[in-house]
Amino acid sequence: MKLTFYKYQGTGNDFVMIDNREQKLSKNNTKIIQRLCDRKFGIGADGLILLENPDVEADDFKMVYFNADGYESSMCGNGGRCLVAFAKFLGIVEEKARFTAIDGAHEAVIENGLVSLKMQDVKNVNEFQDFLFLDTGSPHHVVFSEDIATMDIKKEGAAVRYSERYKNGGGTNVNFVKKLSKDSFSVRTYERGVEDETLSCGTGVTAVALAAYVSGKTEANQVKLVTQGGDLSVSFRKEEAHFKDIWLTGPAEFVFKGEIVC
Numbered sequence: 426m427k428l429t430f431y432k433y434q435g436t437g438n439d440f441v442m443i444d445n446r447e448q449k450l451s452k453n454n455t456k457i458i459q460r461l462c463d464r465k466f467g468i469g470a471d472g473l474i475l476l477e478n479p480d481v482e483a484d485d486f487k488m489v490y491f492n493a494d495g496y497e498s499s500m501c502g503n504g505g506r507c508l509v510a511f512a513k514f515l516g517i518v519e520e521k522a523r524f525t526a527i528d529g530a531h532e533a534v535i536e537n538g539l540v541s542l543k544m545q546d547v548k549n550v551n552e553f554q555d556f557l558f559l560d561t562g563s564p565h566h567v568v569f570s571e572d573i574a575t576m577d578i579k580k581e582g583a584a585v586r587y588s589e590r591y592k593n594g595g596g597t598n599v600n601f602v603k604k605l606s607k608d609s610f611s612v613r614t615y616e617r618g619v620e621d622e623t624l625s626c627g628t629g630v631t632a633v634a635l636a637a638y639v640s641g642k643t644e645a646n647q648v649k650l651v652t653q654g655g656d657l658s659v660s661f662r663k664e665e666a667h668f669k670d671i672w673l674t675g676p677a678e679f680v681f682k683g684e685i686v687c
């Protein structure tokens with residue numbers, strides 16, 4: 426099968442994007458999706474995203490996300506932002522978009538060259554002695570540390586992701602965080618389903634911003650997250666025990682278009 430694909434990246438988290446409105450690529454093609462994401466035998470990406478026709482009248486499109494391991498996974502924040510940029514390129518949307526992903530409905534706005542994505546509300550942030558755990562559309566374990574620059578993220582991240590706490594529940598993504606100022610943090614993320622460090626993680630930096638607020642490391646409700654692949658920002662409103670109006674903002678860029686036989 427000949428497939429036209431578009432490569433996008435959002436702060437270094439990179440994706441193969443496919444306009445699948447004609448359903449050319451089926452969702453259980455794990456081997457094909459894994460091969461497309463393979464950085465040696467395929468195009469290479471952290472994940473693959475299908476743009477499909479919406480199931481909901483009010484939506485512009487539907488998002489289906491696969492990790493590089495070829496399996497459909499939970500929400501991808503950077504991928505969602507890249508998908509909005511892709512939808513604009515295809516002429517499906519202009520400056521505003523509304524779509525449904527595996528975790529529900531999302532709005533997005535393209536402004537000043539950045540894409541802002543509204544994330545689902547977060548009801549539970551679980552604080553433990555030396556880490557926090559929350560789900561921002563994907564599960565995230567968050568650890569604050571004085572030194573993350575020299576860490577072996579792949580090794581340290583895998584140790585948590587495959588630990589007793591997570592190994593039977595589908596695993597988790599793992600974020601290592603250093604506080605930079607009263608409203609900015611440096612973040613390095615080990616991503617489930619990539620099974621390696623990614624240059625940034627959208628649901629991950631969203632989790633870090635909320636975890637920093639809950640653990641008293643920031644009082645700001647707009648936080649800058651510095652990742653290996655670039656800067657992202659997360660804003661939110663705390664309403665009683667819930668976090669609402671959570672917006673993830675950052676660049677989302679086209680890299681190249683190609684055709685591949687698979």
Ligand SMILES: N[C@H](CCC[C@H](N)C(=O)O)C(=O)O
Pocket residue numbers: 438471472492498499500501502503504563564597598616617618619625626627628629
């Ligand atoms: N690897 C994640 C999904 C992608 C998350 C990340 N790429 C983002 O930007 O949110 C998981 O399986 O939970």
